[in-house]
Amino acid sequence: MQKSELPDPFEEIRLKSGVGEMNDQDDPVKMVLRHKDVRKTAHNYKTFTSAAVPGRIVVPSEVNIRKTRQIPFELDPPIHGVYRAIVEPWFKRPLQADYAEKLTAQINALVEETLEKDKVEVIEEFALILQSRALTLLLNIPYEEASTWISWGTHVFRSEDTALDGDKANILYDYIDKQIEKAIKNPGEDLYSMLLASEFDGKKLTGEEVKGVMVLTFAGGRDTIINVVTNAITYLSEHQESLERFRKEPEIIGKAVEEMIRYFSPLTQMGRVVTEDTFVCEHAVKADTRVSLCWASANRDAAVFENPNEIVIDRKINPHVGFGFSHHNCLGASHARQIMKVLLSALAENVASIEVFDFKENIEDLGEFKRKVGYDYINAKFNRLTK
């Protein structure tokens, strides 16, 4: 098996029954595994709600460590749409030319720093730094703030010892509270200030609502970006020819990004709470229980994707659900796509090859499934392209 391979642990059960089972803190989850069922379930917000107790639709559940409702994520239409409309234009800023330029400068500088090193630990010394610096652009705050987030380490919510770490979560929540207080006293051009100036139903957003958007922004875009960046680096270490292709055919980079999002599925699944007794894929599910939309499984469904377990770097038709599906599709997707496009371009232009020395895989324990989602560490070296 190649180092960069992410096996599909769901195939057998997806074909056999279409639904997997996992226990999670005594609030079990029925995992929906087939592409069609995942999309249908995601779309049906009336029967499969996001507006449950805060933290419950996340797997593993965050009910015990979080009281703040993430907005617009933990709401259903039509209210969801009103909040989404407030934040959507801001989260589309990554498509603007000046944003892309700043991001390109950041990522080129990081690649250059990395090329100077004999060894780089790709999670802490590359992906985390890249993600944190890029987040200053998304929030439109000073670049220097990234050093605070880098100092938190890779897991804001999760620690190596326990699935959920309340103390670590509090670091983030306390930090956000302070930043909101600062923005109230001193409004600027940043995301906190934009949210504080926004209105819902004729009233200014409350501090708690602003916090809900900020928690989502920080939490949703951390492990996910780190996973996709590190998986991409490992893939390219074994596929130098793809770097070569990006140099010769830069127009395929957009497709390559979509394919990596599909294959790596940096977020394995997202839950919903069932509002009435019903069926998923012909399996009965009871009201007030949980189902999950298993993006990682749907993205390997051979009923939809030819050669699902291969990275086809210029895959032309790719209806993946790596950014979720329907009303709740990923708010940070434009930012994530831009990061990956810029990263692949920067690597193609400057890096001849990547050597991986050693690594440890990050395996998620999902009841009857074990899924590799990324790495705990990767020691590597980037070799310069001589032009």
Place this chain on the structure above:
Amino acid sequence: MAKITFITKEGETIELEGTSGSVMELAVEHNVKGIDGDCGGVCSCATCHVHVRSEDVSKTGSASEIETDMLELDDFANEYSRLSCQLQISDALDGVVLTIAN
């Protein structure tokens, strides 16, 4: 060369000409409102959804199964729905009128 007309949600009419690429790419290049093309044209996001004028359906042809499955779960879909990333520009498309769905 094909002349393609877009009608936005606000009722604005935009006429564009193209020779190659997809209709979505043409629209994004000219900042046509309501055509985002987030996924770059791989049929994953449905942010390039249009309704084809009924008399133009013969020019555009019908949607593929993957496209139909995608549109089936779109709140604004109807029998004239297409994802414009799947419409390749050629002389055959000349004169089509597309109403933007979102």
